[in-house]
Amino acid sequence: MLHYLEQAMSDAPKQRAPELEFANVSRRSFLTIAATGFAVAAFTTQAGAFARYKTGGDFMPHGIRYDPKIFVSIDADGTVTIVAHRAEMGTGSRTSLPMVLADEMGADWSRVNIVQAEGDEPKYGNQDTDGSRSMRHHIQSMRQMGASVRHMLVQAAAKKWGVDAGSVTVGVHEISSGGRKAGFGDLAADAMALDVPAFEDLTFLTEDQFRYIGKGNISITDLHDITTGKAVYGADVSLPGMKFAAIARPPAVGSKPIRYDATATFKVPGVEKVLGLQISNFPAKFAPLGGIAVIASNTDAAIKGRDALEIEWAEGPHSGYNSKAFTEEMRATAKKPGAVLRAEGDAKAAFDGAAKVFARDYSQAHMAHAMMEPPVAVANVANGKAEIWAPVQSPFGTRGDLAGALNMPIEDVTVNVTLLGGGFGRKSKCDFAIEAAQLSQRIGAPVKVQWTREDDIRHSFYHTTSVERIEVALDADNKVTGWRHNSVAPSILSTFAPDSGHQFFIESGMGHIDMPFDIPNISVENGAAMAHTRIGWFRSVSNIPRAWAVQSFVAELASEMGRDHKDLLMEMIGPDRLLDPPKQGFPENFWDYGEVYDEYPIDTARLKNVLAIAADKAGWGRDLPAGEGLGLAVHRSFVTYVATAARVKIIDGKITVPEMHMAVDCGFAANPERIRSQMEGAAVMGMTTAMHSGITYENGAVTQSNFHDYPMIRSDNYPQKVHTHVVPHGFEVHAAGVGEPGVPPVPPAIANAVFAATGKRLRDLPFGDTV
Amino acid sequence: MATVRINGQSRTIDGPDDTTLLWAIRDMAGLTGTKYGCGAGLCGACTVHVDGKAVRSCLSTVGEVAGKDVTTIEGLSADGNHPVQVAWREYNVPQCGFCQAGQIMQAAAILQEKPDLTDDEILEGMSGNICRCGCYERIVAAVRHVSTGS
Numbered sequence: 001m002l003h004y005l006e007q008a009m010s011d012a013p014k015q016r017a018p019e020l021e022f023a024n025v026s027r028r029s030f031l032t033i034a035a036t037g038f039a040v041a042a043f044t045t046q047a048g049a050f051a052r053y054k055t056g057g058d059f060m061p062h063g064i065r066y067d068p069k070i071f072v073s074i075d076a077d078g079t080v081t082i083v084a085h086r087a088e089m090g091t092g093s094r095t096s097l098p099m100v101l102a103d104e105m106g107a108d109w110s111r112v113n114i115v116q117a118e119g120d121e122p123k124y125g126n127q128d129t130d131g132s133r134s135m136r137h138h139i140q141s142m143r144q145m146g147a148s149v150r151h152m153l154v155q156a157a158a159k160k161w162g163v164d165a166g167s168v169t170v171g172v173h174e175i176s177s178g179g180r181k182a183g184f185g186d187l188a189a190d191a192m193a194l195d196v197p198a199f200e201d202l203t204f205l206t207e208d209q210f211r212y213i214g215k216g217n218i219s220i221t222d223l224h225d226i227t228t229g230k231a232v233y234g235a236d237v238s239l240p241g242m243k244f245a246a247i248a249r250p251p252a253v254g255s256k257p258i259r260y261d262a263t264a265t266f267k268v269p270g271v272e273k274v275l276g277l278q279i280s281n282f283p284a285k286f287a288p289l290g291g292i293a294v295i296a297s298n299t300d301a302a303i304k305g306r307d308a309l310e311i312e313w314a315e316g317p318h319s320g321y322n323s324k325a326f327t328e329e330m331r332a333t334a335k336k337p338g339a340v341l342r343a344e345g346d347a348k349a350a351f352d353g354a355a356k357v358f359a360r361d362y363s364q365a366h367m368a369h370a371m372m373e374p375p376v377a378v379a380n381v382a383n384g385k386a387e388i389w390a391p392v393q394s395p396f397g398t399r400g401d402l403a404g405a406l407n408m409p410i411e412d413v414t415v416n417v418t419l420l421g422g423g424f425g426r427k428s429k430c431d432f433a434i435e436a437a438q439l440s441q442r443i444g445a446p447v448k449v450q451w452t453r454e455d456d457i458r459h460s461f462y463h464t465t466s467v468e469r470i471e472v473a474l475d476a477d478n479k480v481t482g483w484r485h486n487s488v489a490p491s492i493l494s495t496f497a498p499d500s501g502h503q504f505f506i507e508s509g510m511g512h513i514d515m516p517f518d519i520p521n522i523s524v525e526n527g528a529a530m531a532h533t534r535i536g537w538f539r540s541v542s543n544i545p546r547a548w549a550v551q552s553f554v555a556e557l558a559s560e561m562g563r564d565h566k567d568l569l570m571e572m573i574g575p576d577r578l579l580d581p582p583k584q585g586f587p588e589n590f591w592d593y594g595e596v597y598d599e600y601p602i603d604t605a606r607l608k609n610v611l612a613i614a615a616d617k618a619g620w621g622r623d624l625p626a627g628e629g630l631g632l633a634v635h636r637s638f639v640t641y642v643a644t645a646a647r648v649k650i651i652d653g654k655i656t657v658p659e660m661h662m663a664v665d666c667g668f669a670a671n672p673e674r675i676r677s678q679m680e681g682a683a684v685m686g687m688t689t690a691m692h693s694g695i696t697y698e699n700g701a702v703t704q705s706n707f708h709d710y711p712m713i714r715s716d717n718y719p720q721k722v723h724t725h726v727v728p729h730g731f732e733v734h735a736a737g738v739g740e741p742g743v744p745p746v747p748p749a750i751a752n753a754v755f756a757a758t759g760k761r762l763r764d765l766p767f768g769d770t771v
Numbered sequence: 772m773a774t775v776r777i778n779g780q781s782r783t784i785d786g787p788d789d790t791t792l793l794w795a796i797r798d799m800a801g802l803t804g805t806k807y808g809c810g811a812g813l814c815g816a817c818t819v820h821v822d823g824k825a826v827r828s829c830l831s832t833v834g835e836v837a838g839k840d841v842t843t844i845e846g847l848s849a850d851g852n853h854p855v856q857v858a859w860r861e862y863n864v865p866q867c868g869f870c871q872a873g874q875i876m877q878a879a880a881i882l883q884e885k886p887d888l889t890d891d892e893i894l895e896g897m898s899g900n901i902c903r904c905g906c907y908e909r910i911v912a913a914v915r916h917v918s919t920g921s
Binding site for chain 1: 786787790791793794795797798799801802803804805806807808809810811813814816843844845851856859860863865866867868869870871872875893894895897898899900901902903904905906907908909910911
């Protein structure tokens with residue numbers, strides 16, 4: 001995400017291409033492989049088991065590394081150590097990527113250790129853990145590095161034993177030739193001293209030889225530590241002489257303290273210092289909000305001391321923000337023409353000539369991520385060096401931002417990545433790490449900054465608020481001839497650059513421009529909305545309001561026409577085809593999640609397939625008892641296709657969800673067990689989003705503060721049985737995103753089910769848990 | 772200054788009696804398995820046992836637990852193989868893992884009180900513990916497994 005924001009701000013080509021490969025390619029070609037032909041030349045391999053393909057990973061800063069000497073080491077006792085270079089926030093990437101490498105090299109998983117990389121992209125390649133990219137961008141490099149180590153072990157054995165390499169076979173964690181046998185550890189020193197082989201010299205496992213890849217038969221590497229309390233998250237780091245800080249931040253972004261009284265604060269035992277911090281206003285990227293910091297000898301004293309501060313805040317630049325009125329402003333804007341992002345056919349003519357126009361709008365409130373671990377960081381800035389321990393999604397980005405904030409060369413800054421107690425995009429923004437580092441620099445001691453839950457709910461980088469208005473033109477036969485979708489929402493870009501009120505290409509690529517329906521006349525539009533708080537990305541980002549609107553709308557349209565929802569949805573998606581962006585009026589800078597479009601095209605057959613699976617498994621069309629209903633939704637995001645079928649049961653007016661089916665097509669399923677856990681989790685987060693997640697503002701300040709008024713789904717009302725159906729594919733169907741795509745179809749599926757059960761249509765998120 | 776018995780070991784807490792038990796456990800006793808999630812008894816991430824009962828350590832003070840037995844996730848079982856911990860591994864419950872110590876302590880306490888829980892009792896008994904990753908189905912399955920063997 002960050003990478004694309006930097007691109008958007010620099011006004012560079014929206015999809016930056018590797019210089020050599022794309023130098024002469026017209027951007028109008030959408031970077032198609034067929035058009036350039038480079039892929040055939042560059043990626044032919046003797047290994048038929050593994051035909052390499054191009055991913056967006058090569059376009060990310062520092063790209064992808066293929067050197068096993070960076071990622072793998074083998075001890076003399078045979079212990080294999082593999083580096084996890086992506087942040088672990090619950091998706092399982094810290095396990096699943098090393099698992100791929102281990103399988104391909106022949107390692108026994110029980111003899112594999114995982115070590116977490118520090119933030120160092122020149123060494124490890126891109127480490128920006130968001131966008132559902134870890135497996136999608138790195139599965140190939142993990143296989144290649146595994147195959148390289150296996151090749152090196154074979155070469156070392158052949159040389160040592162004086163035999164032909166062709167006679168050497170690799171078993172699980174051992175090498176043999178004729179009667180000779182050696183463990184990996186016996187050959188490690190010789191093998192790792194060899195040059196890394198070229199890709200063309202490698203052989204790859206065939207899929208029937210996989211032991212772990214695609215099996216879902218291993219547990220996450222931190223499972224034992226998590227269940228015994230030994231796993232280390234951000235707040236669990238402790239340094240000698242460390243001080244503890246809590247910060248009072250401005251109620252509205254940019255408000256300054258007029259005066260404060262710390263008398264009561266200093267009466268709290270353990271409080272040592274009170275420091276003023278510079279106030280910031282957006283656009284300021286991840287600069288801390290500023291405020292007043294309380295330094296103490298323990299966290300309890302820091303928080304109590306902070307809470308005891310009496311502060312009078314001045315009105316600030318955003319003190320007039322009232323989100324209820326703002327939603328109505330957006331609603332009015334959405335009814336007017338917006339800037340046209342995609343024009344196909346002649347939408348105006350279709351609406352002018354329509355027998356009937358059907359229009360609805362759908363809103364969403366801001367959301368805070370509310371990961372269970374609030375922001376926290378430990379920093380030690382001393383002797384011209386800075387070392388930070390923090391749960392960050394983008395450790396190298398954090399390192400750069402810290403270097404800037406501390407006015408130090410980046411070489412003198414070290415960022416150690418702990419486990420993340422949830423991330424969901426919030427921990428891509430390193431303001432909390434900067435706070436800790438600046439405080440440490442100021443007081444000359446190591447500092448831990450702990451955010452309270454109230455701090456987290458009130459001072460986030462929020463999911464945007466939105467109104468999505470959809471209108472269709474119908475002809476005399478009730479056929480949809482025109483589609484207009486105007487999206488109005490403050491942009492994430494406002495956090496990084498002066499705000500134009502308009503969204504940028506990645507927000508528009510998330511379920512807006514890429515709308516897959518087979519409709520001849522389409523106008524995709526964006527009306528302006530200015531930001532009045534810090535806007536950031538939240539798991540699934542703009543896909544949440546887009547799926548909410550589009551998938552609710554089609555159900556409403558079906559009801560209006562007296563049609564079956566599934567039939568109409570299938571019909572609107574239309575014949576099996578790959579969308580052709582230039583022919584279908586997509587803009588030149590259309591963003592397909594950073595991928596080369598032809599490698600990850602929009603495929604209506606795959607979209608319909610997941611919809612059919614979810615509907616069939618849920619028993620679509622069957623009779624249900626009174627007070628129950630089934631609802632469907634389908635959405636492509638992060639180049640993965642997910643359909644949700646939700647069954648709701650209304651009990652004394654309360655919406656419950658006894659059952660949900662999640663059908664997911666994410667290409668090759670590298671770790672089906674973690675895919676299932678992500679879908680189960682998405683069902684829960686989607687239900688929280690649907691019913692509860694509403695951050696509202698009065699006079700620039702967030703109204704909510706903790707889990708009593710910003711509630712989460714709990715075990716007393718959760719999707720009780722989530723059935724995950726993973727569409728099986730071979731390795732040739734490129735692995736796609738998993739962390740985010742499960743969420744967007746869940747809220748509309750639940751709302752459509754509520755309509756089926758009660759006849760009541762819900763159009764505003766969150767809609768509460770009663771009906 | 773209060774003396775608190777944590778995981779069978781007496782510890783003197785260098786702070787006033789109203790020091791929050793959670794921060795005494797984490798910052799002063801150095802046991803970091805118990806997590807801060809909300810500070811208001813709303814999420815259960817800080818759950819410990821006091822004389823065998825589940826307690827939110829963010830709402831308790833060291834003065835209140837003086838002379839009592841406090842058990843944290845580190846002390847739940849000597850070898851880390853309490854039946855609840857074993858079940859959590861069998862069902863691959865965690866995603867990010869941050870809330871899980873609190874979930875496990877809550878589950879162990881309600882199972883201690885009533886080993887054969889009905890599903891409704893499990894749902895009710897675990898409803899004070901939030902998991903933002905959404906592991907509820909596996910949490911409930913793991914508790915049910917310990918409770919009924921199914």
